[in-house]
Every structure is written in C-alpha cells, then in structure tokens.
Amino acid sequence: MILAVDTSLGTAVALADADGARRAEAAAADPLGHAEVIGDLLVEALREAGDGEITHVVAGMGPGPFTGLRIGIAAARAFALGRGIPVIPVPSHLAAALTALQTETQPFAIVTDARRREVAITVFDGVDEDGIPQIVADTVLVKAADADAHLDGIHRVDVAALSALDLARVGARALAAGRTLAGEEPLYMRHPDVTLPGAPKKVGT
Numbered sequence: 001m002i003l004a005v006d007t008s009l010g011t012a013v014a015l016a017d018a019d020g021a022r023r024a025e026a027a028a029a030d031p032l033g034h035a036e037v038i039g040d041l042l043v044e045a046l047r048e049a050g051d052g053e054i055t056h057v058v059a060g061m062g063p064g065p066f067t068g069l070r071i072g073i074a075a076a077r078a079f080a081l082g083r084g085i086p087v088i089p090v091p092s093h094l095a096a097a098l099t100a101l102q103t104e105t106q107p108f109a110i111v112t113d114a115r116r117r118e119v120a121i122t123v124f125d126g127v128d129e130d131g132i133p134q135i136v137a138d139t140v141l142v143k144a145a146d147a148d149a150h151l152d153g154i155h156r157v158d159v160a161a162l163s164a165l166d167l168a169r170v171g172a173r174a175l176a177a178g179r180t181l182a183g184e185e186p187l188y189m190r191h192p193d194v195t196l197p198g199a200p201k202k203v204g205t
Contacts, residue, residue: 001052002175003079004168005042006060007034007072008092009112013041014164015049020172024048025165031113034071042075055085058171060092060162062187063112063120063139069186088171089182093122095167096159097133101126107136108155111147114189119144123154130177132170141189 001023006012011034015023026041026048059076062069080087096110107125114120123137142150174181 001049001054002056002058002088002168002172003045003054003076004058004060004164004171005038005072005076005079006092006095006162006164006167007038007068007075008060008062008064009160009162011037011041011072012060012162012164012167013038013045014168015045015054016165016168016172017052018055018172018176020169022165023050023052025163027161027164029161031065031068034068038071038075042079054083056080056088056171056175057083057085058088058090058168060095060164060167061089061182061185062092063114063122063141063189064092064187065115066188069188073186088175089180089184090167090171090174091122091139091182091187092162092167093120093139094133094135094170094181095162095164096157097122097124098166098170099163100124100157100159101133104155104157106155108157109137109151111156111158113160114141117144118142118189119147120189121147121150121156123151130179131173132177132179132181139187
C-alpha cells in the first residue's frame with residue numbers, strides 16, 4: 001500500500017494499493033489546524049485500510065503556506081523513517097489536477113488560496129504517457145484580483161480541498177514509471193513571517 005499525506009490546504013491522508021485502488025481516506029478542511037488533527041486522521045485511515053504492508057509514503061510538497069506544509073511533510077517523513085520505507089515527494093497541484101481531469105478536457109488551471117489575497121496557479125493539459133497530469137505552465141503566485149487576467153481565458157478550477165487519494169495515485173504512477181516529480185524542498189508560497197534573531201550585541205564592561 002501507499003500512504004499519502006498532504007497539508008497544503010486542509011489536512012488529508014489516504015491509503016491506496018499500488019494500482020491506485022482506494023483503501024482508506026480521512027480529511028479535515030480546517031486550513032489552520034493541521035497539527036491538531038493529523039495524528040487522529042492517520043490512525044483513522046490506517047484502521048480503515050486494514051491489513052497490508054505500506055511500502056511508500058507520498059508527501060504533498062505544495063504549493064502552500066510555510067507552516068502547514070512543514071507539518072504534513074514532517075509527518076510523512078517521520079512515518080516513513082519509522083517504517084524504514086521511502087518518501088515520494090509530489091507537487092500537491094498534480095493531485096488536484098488528476099481530480100479535475102475527471103471532467104476537464106481542455107487546458108485548465110488549478111487555483112488554490114495562498115492567503116493574503118493571493119492565489120497559486122498551475123496550468124495543465126491532459127496527462128502524459130505515464131498518466132501523470134501534464135504541466136504546461138509552472139506554478140506562480142499572483143494577486144487574487146489579477147488571476148483571471150493572468151490566465152487570459154484559460155479555464156480555472158478553484159480547489160479548496162485536496163484529494164490525498166489522488167495524491168497517492170500520482171505517486172504510484174511516478175513510482176511505476178521510475179520518475180521523480182519533486183525535490184526535497186517544498187514549494188512554499190512565501191517565507192515565514194518570523195525570522196531568526198541576529199547575534200547578541202556585545203556589552204562593554
């Protein structure tokens with residue numbers, strides 16, 4: 001089985017077989033309460049999935065806020081470390097695109113809330129030879145008010161909740177094809193507001 005964890009929007013976890021068949025899903029929509037719910041959601045999904053060996057963990061790598069993404073990725077990596085299994089990093093918008101492709105037939109843009117009146121946009125067109133949503137314009141951060149002008153007629157799909165099951169399916173397809181879809185660094189939409197303090201000033205005696 002493949003376990004998928006994503007906290008780019010709400011908190012979502014799922015388990016799927018290697019062929020993408022659903023084993024379990026659990027999610028919470030709150031975009032701020034990741035740390036409070038992720039443990040319970042993992043327990044719920046693992047219980048629903050029943051017996052079976054988990055061989056890989058898929059981590060949603062964003063785009064998303066700094067703190068939210070860190071929680072999900074840390075949970076995915078900790079679970080994988082405890083089981084001695086690999087982590088597969090997958091851009092979160094690929095999962096949203098796979099969900100959208102159930103109805104979309106023309107080029108479209110996945111649009112997610114990046115807060116502060118901004119949105120993250122990635123443009124897709126169908127799937128590639130491995131069944132993975134095909135990116136035709138990389139993820140950018142734009143003001144929400146300017147999104148339609150930026151898209152210039154491309155159909156937009158606004159996503160408020162991400163399917164961890166489709167994240168697992170993208171990861172499974174990447175694994176089967178021997179592909180790496182993302183690096184180890186998450187796609188943060190901006191740096192955290194807090195900064196580390198500088199070195200303390202020396203006080204004369």
